[in-house]
Amino acid sequence: MKASVKAISYYLPEKIYSNEDFFTEFPEALANKDNLLKIGVKKRHIIHPDELASDIAVKAAEKLFAEHKIKPEEIDFLLFCAQEFDYYTPSSACVIQERLHLPTTCGALDYNLGCSGFVYGLSLAKGLIESSGLKNILLLTSSTLTKKFHLKDRSARFVFGDGAAATLISAGENKGIGEFIFGTDGTGKNKIIVKDGGARNPLTVSSAKENTDEFGNTSDDASFFMNGTGVFTFGLKTVPKIINDLLIKENKTIEEIDLFIFHQANLFLIDNIRKKLELPEQKVFNYMENTGNTVSSSIPIALHEALKCGRAKKGDTVLLAGFGVGLSWAATTVTL
Amino acid sequence: MEINEFIKNLEAEIEELPPGTLKPDTDYRKVAEWSSMHALIVIAFVDMNFNVTLNGADLRKAITVSDLYNIVQEKLKNV
Numbered sequence: 001m002k003a004s005v006k007a008i009s010y011y012l013p014e015k016i017y018s019n020e021d022f023f024t025e026f027p028e029a030l031a032n033k034d035n036l037l038k039i040g041v042k043k044r045h046i047i048h049p050d051e052l053a054s055d056i057a058v059k060a061a062e063k064l065f066a067e068h069k070i071k072p073e074e075i076d077f078l079l080f081c082a083q084e085f086d087y088y089t090p091s092s093a094c095v096i097q098e099r100l101h102l103p104t105t106c107g108a109l110d111y112n113l114g115c116s117g118f119v120y121g122l123s124l125a126k127g128l129i130e131s132s133g134l135k136n137i138l139l140l141t142s143s144t145l146t147k148k149f150h151l152k153d154r155s156a157r158f159v160f161g162d163g164a165a166a167t168l169i170s171a172g173e174n175k176g177i178g179e180f181i182f183g184t185d186g187t188g189k190n191k192i193i194v195k196d197g198g199a200r201n202p203l204t205v206s207s208a209k210e211n212t213d214e215f216g217n218t219s220d221d222a223s224f225f226m227n228g229t230g231v232f233t234f235g236l237k238t239v240p241k242i243i244n245d246l247l248i249k250e251n252k253t254i255e256e257i258d259l260f261i262f263h264q265a266n267l268f269l270i271d272n273i274r275k276k277l278e279l280p281e282q283k284v285f286n287y288m289e290n291t292g293n294t295v296s297s298s299i300p301i302a303l304h305e306a307l308k309c310g311r312a313k314k315g316d317t318v319l320l321a322g323f324g325v326g327l328s329w330a331a332t333t334v335t336l
Numbered sequence: 337m338e339i340n341e342f343i344k345n346l347e348a349e350i351e352e353l354p355p356g357t358l359k360p361d362t363d364y365r366k367v368a369e370w371s372s373m374h375a376l377i378v379i380a381f382v383d384m385n386f387n388v389t390l391n392g393a394d395l396r397k398a399i400t401v402s403d404l405y406n407i408v409q410e411k412l413k414n415v
Contacts, residue, residue, distance in 0.1 A: 028369065029350070029369070029371075032352070032371050032373060032374075033351050033352075034368045035351045035352065035371070035373045035374065035377065036371075036373055038373070038377075039373070040352075087369035128381065138364070155371075155372050185347065213372075214371065214396065215371050215372040215375070216371070217372065227392065227394045228372040228375070228376065229372060229379060229391070229395065230378075230391070230392055231377045232379055233378045233379060233389055233390075233391055236379070236383055237389060264375075266371075268376060268377075268380070269380075271377070272380045272383070272384065275384060276383075276384070310394070318403030
């Protein structure tokens with residue numbers, strides 16, 4: 001049996017933070033407005049402090065079940081990709097199993113990845129279907145990263161938004177999910193990090209000490225930190241290479257790929273990657289204007305929107321590439 | 337690419353920067369509300385036009401536009 005992506009739904013938290021809100025809060029950024037707009041975000045959805053990654057993942061899954069008439073008892077395995085978990089132990093996936101009324105015969109596990117997480121999830125789902133004979137895998141990706149932002153971190157607050165996506169991967173006769181390219185470089189762990197508050201560095205008084213970088217972004221060790229220029233350089237160098245490696249592995253040319261969807265990190269970066277690969281604009285689909293960078297959910301949200309507006313249709317082969325925190329990256333193709 | 341052309345092309349990439357703003361001895365961080373977005377524009381400009389990668393340390397080292405140009409030229413020699 002082969003694995004393929006059958007259905008995607010997503011959920012965004014209610015609260016919206018618009019560019020108007022941003023420029024009211026940071027009037028000094030107005031001088032740089034036209035450059036900032038190149039990032040491609042107009043509004044983002046922000047999670048309520050009392051709501052967890054698992055809560056919005058459950059909402060995304062409930063939408064998936066309702067919109068595609070899927071019964072919970074049909075799910076054989078649940079994969080939950082997030083960076084925020086309900087408890088130290090047990091796994092949030094076990095908590096979600098109960099909340100979604102998934103059968104007790106269902107396997108469930110958490111994994112912690114960011115922007116590469118959706119593509120990794122597809123590889124795990126494909127493996128479970130093709131090696132263990134499972135039929136329906138529910139992949140939930142969820143990000144609540146804005147909770148970890150320092151209030152004065154202008155860059156992060158402009159770029160990111162919260163959200164969750166639910167994807168059903170099912171067994172069938174047709175080849176759906178193709179080959180994979182993976183990559184990891186732990187030497188880049190400090191490029192995107194929340195340094196304190198985990199097991200390695202417990203929170204101390206110094207965790208709240210503010211650091212302001214050369215661009216005027218303020219953070220502290222208890223908050224999210226991203227070395228924007230470092231990550232941008234990583235994206236420019238790594239992504240074109242993995243796309244070319246994947247095309248070689250798939251024995252395909254760019255012409256044989258109907259659509260490219262990159263992790264929606266920043267449209268300025270994606271457009272530069274597009275130019276490096278010499279891809280025509282109409283072959284790249286982006287969707288981050290209304291969401292911001294939603295981390296592991298950015299690819300499924302964009303794929304859902306591409307299908308909705310007809311940019312992707314049944315039978316198309318779409319190349320997906322995720323890259324970010326870890327550093328971690330992965331690419332694959334899906335034939336819809 | 338000569339430095340004058342380098343400057344002209346770089347200016348074209350940055351919004352809200354009237355042509356002629358940058359000179360070889362301009363401290364480019366002082367011409368605009370220098371932000372991480374400007375740094376990304378510079379990195380992308382150099383990558384696209386010269387196929388060399390500037391990192392954060394390169395950018396911190398370069399004070400003027402001509403410093404930036406010279407770093408790129410130096411990197412081109414090592415390609």
